[in-house]
Amino acid sequence: MITIHTDGACIGNPGPGGWAAIVLQDGTKRSLHGQEDRTTNNRMEMLAVVKGLEAVPESAHVMVFSDSQYVINTMTRSWKRNKNKDLWARLDEEVAKRRVEWQWVRGHSGDPLNEEADALAHNEAVGRMSRSRRSPLTHVDEAGKAQMVDVGAKPETLRVAVARGSVLMLSETLEQIERNGFEKGDVLGVARVAGIMAAKGTSQLIPLCHPLPLDQVTVEFELDNQRNAVDITATARTTAKTGVEMEAMVAVSIAGLTIYDMCKSVDRAMRIDGVRLVSKRGGKSGDIVIE
Secondary structure: OEEEEEEEEEOOOOEEEEEEEEEEEOOEEEEEEEEEEEEOHHHHHHHHHHHHHHOOOOOOEEEEEEOOHHHHHHHHHOOOOOOOHHHHHHHHHHHHOOEEEEEEOOOOOOOHHHHHHHHHHHHHHHOHHHHHHHOOOOOEOOOOOEOOOOOOOOOOEEEEEEEEEEEEOOHHHHHHHHOOOOOOOOHHHHHHHHHHHHHHOHHHHOOOOOOOOEEEEEEEEEEEOOOOEEEEEEEEEEEEOOOOHHHHHHHHHHHHHHHHHHHOOOOOOOEEEEEEEEEEEOOOOOOEEOO
16 A cells, blocks of 8 residues: 655735645655745645655555545535635546545654655645755855865665667678677677776766765667667666765766777777666655656
8 A cells, every 4th residue: 555644835815825745656755845925724734645646656545644524524524615626626537547545644643654744744844845955056155165065964865867868870880799799899889888887986977976875887789770879778776865966877888988999990980979867766855757
């Protein structure tokens, strides 16, 4: 069963508000939160549930925990819906797609997930989250100086990042790679080792990266004859206090550069293209899938 712990907050009622939902699914915790400039507490309580349900698969079995009697009793005891009909319609739509159970919890009773949702919603309401969004460069201090982020207080969790990129080339170059026809040796084999070694040394290449105990790095290749490209996928895993996005992207980049170096004698027009993060898992921000 997936559990969702929700809360909403509003300064002024109506006034600036915030909502938050803590989603627990398959041992992974995700924190969702946001704000609205002028709203009410009840709308934020409702929106938190809507956003939480939207974040879990359809047909899932879900238990929603909320300290809002307005939400819980309306959904379980058919309280009248005189206001907020737009949000009730959205909530009904999301509930209809899933098997949802409801549990009221007393606010500020010591439940850790309820307290966490309350703090996130309150911070959104008072604008703390919006200020952090306007200054998102964690590697720059208040004086504008570069800094290494202090992750000492963060918990160690399993973190996974996947990155991809391509090396575009002439069709003749791709054919030689495929038949292992280069004097320097196995192009993809050497590139794989180079990518793994580079990931292990990321903190020596990127000045403010933390050195991480990598559990595993894999570098895989796929030959695309239609695009005349070698597509590279790198996956980095660690159990640590910060993520491995940079390690995965460095692995792709160095693997691509190695392919270029080994093949440049026959193809000077090669180019490395589209190095990017495609997904990450773990940490405070939870799962992010970009493509």
